[in-house]
Amino acid sequence: MTGARPRAGGRGAVDAVVVGSGPNGLAAALLLARAGLEVQVHEAATTVGGGSRTAETLPGFRFDVCSAVHPMALASPFFRAFDLAAHGVGMLQPEVAYAHPLDGGRAGIAWRDLDRTADGLGPDGPAWRALVGPLARRWRGTVAAALSDFRTVPGDLLTAGRLGLRAMEQGSALWGARFAGEVAPAMFSGVAAHALVPPRAPAPAGVALVLASLAHAVGWPLPRGGSQAIADALAAAIRHGGGVILTGQPVEHLDQLPRARAVLLDLGPHGLLRLAAGRLPARYARQLRGFRYGSAACKVDYALSGPVPWAAPGCELAGTLHLVGSRGEAVAAERAVASGRHAERPYVLAVQPGVVDPGRAPAGRHTLSTYAHVPRGSRQDVGDAVTAQIERFAPGFRDLVLARHVTTAAEAERYNPNNVGGDIAAGALTLRQSVLRPVARRDPYRTPLPGVYLCSASTPPGPGVHGMCGLHAARRALRDVFGITADPLELLRGPAAG
Structure with missing residues (x-):
């Protein structure tokens, strides 16, 4: 004292x-x-x-107001030392960490098992395994490098170097030659877009490499409640x-x-x-x-009468879904938002807690928590565009919606002043x-x-x-x-x- x-x-x-x-x-x-x-x-x-924070945004339905899925709560040095389980926090693991549906009833499915994920990517499976596998196997080194203060020498130099080199490959000829199909590049871009900047750049690529590797190392869990x-x-x-x-x-x-x-x-x-x-x-x-602040998020929460009817098998098991379509569509949507325009088909991140935590909704009901990327400071309600994007990959979704609650980017800043203009990446x-x-x-x-x-x-x-x-x-x-x-x-x- x-x-x-x-x-x-x-x-x-x-x-x-x-x-x-x-x-x-x-x-x-x-x-x-x-x-x-x-x-x-x-x-x-x-x-x-x-x-x-978590709130009853719609009566009887509990939604996470911002962050919802927490690989870092299991992986970061701070939380590993704190030990959430010892403090009564149940971290629930969906069978599928994340899914990326595409038109035609297809989807990239990120199972906890790396080999199962790679097998589902067909000819691009070996490339996915080579890209993500070494970082997943040495995930502690991956996380230590990504979560450092960037002022000290990483303990695992090999892993830190691999992470940096892979991130810097974005946009190069080497990256373009890595995958032959459409699904694997779309999957990677969907994770990269978590950074709220166009995905073909080193920083969002680094985000994607870390999060994608953690999907196979510690999972993408949701806290009970x-x-x-x-x-x-x-x-x-x-x-x-x-x-x-x-x-x-x-x-x-x-x-x-x-x-x-x-x-x-x-x-x-x-x-x-x-x-x-x-x-x-x-x-x-x-x-x-x-x-500089970046792009923003418009939050759209749904109370549903039943589970989302995803067209692609495996999506019904995912805690998180990235709804934007192909890699090209993801890049175009994020570039539009970065330039100050609302994308006609926005990038939508969706979380369906009911796959592991049905207590978030009344018996027989479900929640779907989403956000769409929008220009910073946007006051626009993009609920209809989000609904259309979900309906694109889950025909019949509209018929299940009991209620919808929208928080615009401008309103998000009023809720949390650190989210300037609705930039949830601070x-x-x-x-x-x-x-x-x-x-x-x-x-x-x-x-x-x-x-x-x-x-x-x-x-x-x-x-x-x-x-x-x-x-x-x-x-x-x-x-x-x-x-x-x-x-x-x-x-x-x-x-x-x-």
Whole structure:
């Protein structure tokens, strides 16, 4: 403890304050608490979780408001040390990690078994196995490279090098010669489009390689009851360690916070500029204002009277589906959105929790949670376009819809201010901005303000429910401010305080 005197106005001093309770903010707060520090978390919303919240969007039907499927919650170093199962979170595994339907009743099916997946791709099976197999076999090295702070030498140089080289092949003649058919390239592009940028570039290719390899290594699980379960488990562990979480507590300026030796902000550049108004050096503030945001998502949730009638066998077993058609269609749709236009046939990511978690809906009913990529800041309801895209691959779908709820990109920012313009990736995933986010600095987590750190997905390694942005920032705060040099992961694995 600091031993500092309480400040005037009744706000006592604490060791550390975390602003924002997304997965990264909660990860940082837990690590600080495990180090024996007095920690407060301030969250503007009435519930913790940020991008991992679950809500009854339609009466009786529970939907994940943003993130829904969580390979990183099993694979990331933070969550492997935390051990979700030990904290009561059931991670449910669909038989098929993801599917990519095409016209004519065909689909690429990503089974947990790599060989079964490759066998279903026919002549392109060996190429898929060669592309994804080495990264899946050494998945810990793959994840460590992808989720590093990009400032340290990877422990598994061979795997990190393979991941980097494969990502850089995108758009080259080598890539074009890899596959002969239509299904495998479409499958890869569907995963790459998770990055919300046109898929034929190194950064989204890196995303696809990591996620596709994890489908065969740890799966793409769904938390029982929804993504809120992950946030609630982290929050419970923080409280058990003596931490305090204050919800419904919007913070407009750093001066509102209790006096603390360290402040960690689970906020993007816009949030830092707002809270530190007038305090930041002009050059740094200018760099923050130049941070680029990417395309956005329009969320469309469906309450259904029955399961989706997919035309292609295997799709009914998938937790996640990518609905866009061929690789060419995926590239065209993402390029349209990146240029500020709504695609006539948008990229749609769909999640059907009922394949493993029927409790999300009343008995005999089903949920389908989707989002479509749209231009940043879009106020357009694209529910009809999403419905048409689903109907394209599941004839008769419209007849099952009991109700539909749409959250536009503009509304998504009001729900979570880190999603500027509805950008759920917290910043464009270009090659440069994947490494140099939010600004080009040797250390992206430290701000010019003493003791103030960024720990959001706008820092490396970027978006996803993995907790690693919080871990990287907490490691620096522990060392810089408190002189604690222990490995944060060892603190996490050790006995909890309380």
